[in-house]
Amino acid sequence: ETVLTQSPATLSLSPGERATLSCRASQSVSSDLAWYQQKPGQAPRLLIYNASNRATGIPARFSGSGSGTDFTLTISSLEPEDSAVYYCQQRRNWPPGATFGGGTKVEIK
Amino acid sequence: QVQLVESGGGVVQPGRSLRLSCAASGFTFSTYGMHWVRQAPGKGLEWVAVVSNSGGVTFYADSVKGQFTISRDNSKNTLHLQMDSLRPEDTAVYYCTKEGEGSPFSFDYWGQGTLVTVSS
Numbered sequence: 001e002t003v004l005t006q007s008p009a010t011l012s013l014s015p016g017e018r019a020t021l022s023c024r025a026s027q028s029v030s031s032d033l034a035w036y037q038q039k040p041g042q043a044p045r046l047l048i049y050n051a052s053n054r055a056t057g058i059p060a061r062f063s064g065s066g067s068g069t070d071f072t073l074t075i076s077s078l079e080p081e082d083s084a085v086y087y088c089q090q091r092r093n094w095p096p097g098a099t100f101g102g103g104t105k106v107e108i109k
Numbered sequence: 110q111v112q113l114v115e116s117g118g119g120v121v122q123p124g125r126s127l128r129l130s131c132a133a134s135g136f137t138f139s140t141y142g143m144h145w146v147r148q149a150p151g152k153g154l155e156w157v158a159v160v161s162n163s164g165g166v167t168f169y170a171d172s173v174k175g176q177f178t179i180s181r182d183n184s185k186n187t188l189h190l191q192m193d194s195l196r197p198e199d200t201a202v203y204y205c206t207k208e209g210e211g212s213p214f215s216f217d218y219w220g221q222g223t224l225v226t227v228s229s
Binding site for chain 2: 032043044045046049050053056087089091092095097098099101103
């Protein structure tokens with residue numbers, strides 16, 4: 001099973017600052033990595049798929065990069081509404097199960 | 110628009126069973142693999158199970174293998190999760206999710222979740 005390790009656990013930044021979130025895989029997942037945003041009491045929302053493709057309706061300030069084992073989610077200029085927990089996730093053809101990272105909580109000062 | 114609506118959650122005693130359902134609309138249900146993902150209170154996301162678009166292939170997390178059964182009814186656009194021999198550690202919000210349009214390896218739509226509480 002591929003383990004995803006996210007860092008840092010918590011990020012506390014001011015509006016307008018740049019946020020950089022990391023996700024490291026225990027083995028190569030090629031570019032088959034996604035990022036989700038989850039706010040309290042809500043379901044997760046897909047932000048990025050295939051490591052760098054923004055999902056429909058996602059603002060351009062969100063971007064993803066990386067391949068293999070090291071991935072990054074960048075929020076270029078934080079907005080107050082970006083306060084949330086962010087998860088990375090991977091899945092392959094076989095086995096078809098998915099794994100999620102432990103999450104990074106982004107707090108807006 | 111795509112909608113996934115879960116139902117069937119509630120409070121159940123340890124050792125009992127529960128069946129969750131997810132009603133899908135707004136897309137061609139029989140085209141996509143479907144998954145269940147759960148989240149224990151205050152914890153992260155845990156993938157639970159997948160069923161292929163035809164229903165012919167299923168796969169489970171080790172934590173629920175032999176205990177949960179995923180199935181689908183393409184004629185009714187409905188996904189199910191049969192949960193047997195429930196344990197307190199199965200307490201979680203259960204989400205149904207759809208494999209992504211852009212990539213089948215991601216989940217582009219999620220239901221609002223249904224809470225399952227296993228307690229005596």
